[in-house]
Amino acid sequence: xxxxxxxxxxxxxxxxxxxxxxxxxxxxxxxxMVGPHTAGERMRLRLCVLDxxxxxxxxxxxxxxxxxxxxxxxxxxxHPNPDPGEAFRGWGRRATNRxxxxxxxxxxxxxxxxxxxxxxxxxxxxxxxxxxxxRHIFTRVYFAGDPMLATDPVLALVPExxxxxxxxxxxxxxxxxxxxxxxxxxxxxxxx
Amino acid sequence: xTDRKPDVLKSQPPLLYPPYASxxxxxxxxxxxxxxxxxxxxxxxxxxxxxxxxSDSDLTRQCPGGEPQGERIIVTGRVVDEDGRPQPNVxxxxxxxxxxxxxxxxxxxxxxxxxxYFLGAGxxxxxxxxxxxxxxxxxxxYPWRNHPNAWRPAHIHFSIFGRSFQTRLVTQMYFPGDxxxxxxxxxxxxxxxxxxxxxxxxxxxxxxxxxxALGYVFDIVLRGDxxxxxxxxx
Ligand SMILES: [Fe+3]
Numbered sequence: 001x002x003x004x005x006x007x008x009x010x011x012x013x014x015x016x017x018x019x020x021x022x023x024x025x026x027x028x029x030x031x032x033m034v035g036p037h038t039a040g041e042r043m044r045l046r047l048c049v050l051d052x053x054x055x056x057x058x059x060x061x062x063x064x065x066x067x068x069x070x071x072x073x074x075x076x077x078x079h080p081n082p083d084p085g086e087a088f089r090g091w092g093r094r095a096t097n098r099x100x101x102x103x104x105x106x107x108x109x110x111x112x113x114x115x116x117x118x119x120x121x122x123x124x125x126x127x128x129x130x131x132x133x134x135r136h137i138f139t140r141v142y143f144a145g146d147p148m149l150a151t152d153p154v155l156a157l158v159p160e161x162x163x164x165x166x167x168x169x170x171x172x173x174x175x176x177x178x179x180x181x182x183x184x185x186x187x188x189x190x191x192x
Numbered sequence: 193x194t195d196r197k198p199d200v201l202k203s204q205p206p207l208l209y210p211p212y213a214s215x216x217x218x219x220x221x222x223x224x225x226x227x228x229x230x231x232x233x234x235x236x237x238x239x240x241x242x243x244x245x246x247s248d249s250d251l252t253r254q255c256p257g258g259e260p261q262g263e264r265i266i267v268t269g270r271v272v273d274e275d276g277r278p279q280p281n282v283x284x285x286x287x288x289x290x291x292x293x294x295x296x297x298x299x300x301x302x303x304x305x306x307x308x309y310f311l312g313a314g315x316x317x318x319x320x321x322x323x324x325x326x327x328x329x330x331x332x333x334y335p336w337r338n339h340p341n342a343w344r345p346a347h348i349h350f351s352i353f354g355r356s357f358q359t360r361l362v363t364q365m366y367f368p369g370d371x372x373x374x375x376x377x378x379x380x381x382x383x384x385x386x387x388x389x390x391x392x393x394x395x396x397x398x399x400x401x402x403x404x405a406l407g408y409v410f411d412i413v414l415r416g417d418x419x420x421x422x423x424x425x426x
Contacts, residue, residue: 007274007275007276008272008274008276008390008413009202009203009384009386009387009390009413010202010203010204010274010390010413010414010415011203011361011363011390011391011412011413011414012203012204012205012363012382012383012387012388012390012391013204013205013361013362013363014205014349014362014363014364014378014391015212015362015378016349016351016362017349018297018299018300019287019289019295019297019299019300019349020287020349021297022287022295022296022297022311022312022313023285023286023287023312023313023349023351024285024287024351026313051217051218052216052217052218052219052221053217055217057218059299063360065357114230114231115229115230116230120231125357127357127360129362130218131214131218132212132214132215132217132218133207133215133218133219134205134206134207134209134212134215134378134381135204135205135207136360136362137207137220137224138227138357153231154227154231157225157226157227158225162222181217181218181219181220182217182218182219182220182221183221186220186221186222187220188222188225189220189222189224189225190224190225190226190227190232191224191225191226191227192227192229192232192357192358
C-alpha cells in the first residue's frame, strides 16, 4: 500500500458520534479527579459548550489534563490503587448534559515550567470531542485574577482581544467557562 | 483547509466538511493557534481507568443468560506509531451498534430490535508488541438524518490513548467490501484513498476461528510523539 520510503499514513480521526456515552461516559468517577489524599486547593470547574448558533451542545465529551499542586504532570500509570479518586492523575473525563454543561471536581494546578524554562500560569488542558466534530480540538482553561496571566507564554501567542475566551471566572463557588465552538466570541483552539 | 500541519493534512479530516451537515455549526472559523511543542505538555497522560476484566474485551459475554444475535467476529491488530514502533499498554475503548444496527442508547430511535444480550461497549489494552484483541458481533448498518436516505456503513467506534496528549485518537473501524462506504460523508471526509483504506479492516482467514468466529485485522497508526516541531519543519 505504501512505498518503501513512505511512512505509513496515520489513522484518521472520526467523530465520536451521538452515542459516545456508550463507550466513553461509562464511569462517573472520571469527573471526580480528587480523592481524600489529594494535595492542593480543591475546586469545581463548570464548562459549558455552545455551538455556532449559540445552542448548548448536549453530546460533547470533555477530557482534562492538568498538573498537580506542585506543577508536575503525573507520569506513571502504576498507581497501587486504580480508583480515579484515590491518587491524583491529572486526568478527567465527562460528557456534557442536555443543557450543554459539565462539572469536574479537581484541584487548582500549580504553574508549570516549560522545556524552555519559561513559567506557564496555572492552567488546565482541555480536549473536546462532539458529534459533528470530525476531530477533537484542544483548548485551555486559565483563571481570572491570576497575576501570572500577564507573562504566560501561551497566552502571549493569542491575540489580546481573544485571550478572555480562555479565562474562567469564579461564579459562586465554582470556576466557570463557556466554550464557544464557533462564531461571536469564538473560543481560542490550539493545534499541537 | 489550511488549519493543519502538512503531515497531518495527509491523514486527518478537516473540521468543516459541509457534506457532514453537523460540522457546519461545530467547526471553529478562526484558525487554530499553533502551540510549540515546548508548551504543549507532552508528558504521557495517565488515564486512570479501572482494571480490565476479561469480559471487557469480549462483547459477546457481558450479559448473563444469553449471547447476542449476529455474526460473531474477532477484531485484532497492532497499535504502532508513524515510525512503526509498537505502542504497548495503550488503552482502547470501543462502542458499536448491535447486529440489527441499533445502539443501546436513549437517543437511538431506529426501529430495529434492541438485543437484550448486547451492551455494545468494550475495553482492551495493548500488549508489549502493541497488539490488542476483541471478540464481538458484526454491527449492522443504520440510518441517520444527514441527507435523504443516509445510512452509515457498518463500523465500530474506537478511542485510543497514545503516549501523549498529541496522539489522542478517536476513530471508526469499517469492514471490507461494504457497499455503503462510497456514500458515507464520514469516510469521505478523509483526505486520500490511503487515509480511507487505513480505517477499513481486512478479513483474515488466519484470525478466523473455525466453527466459531470470523477474523478481522485493524491496525492503528498513531502520530509520532517525537514529531519535528512545527516551527522547525521545512
Ligand atoms: Fe456509530
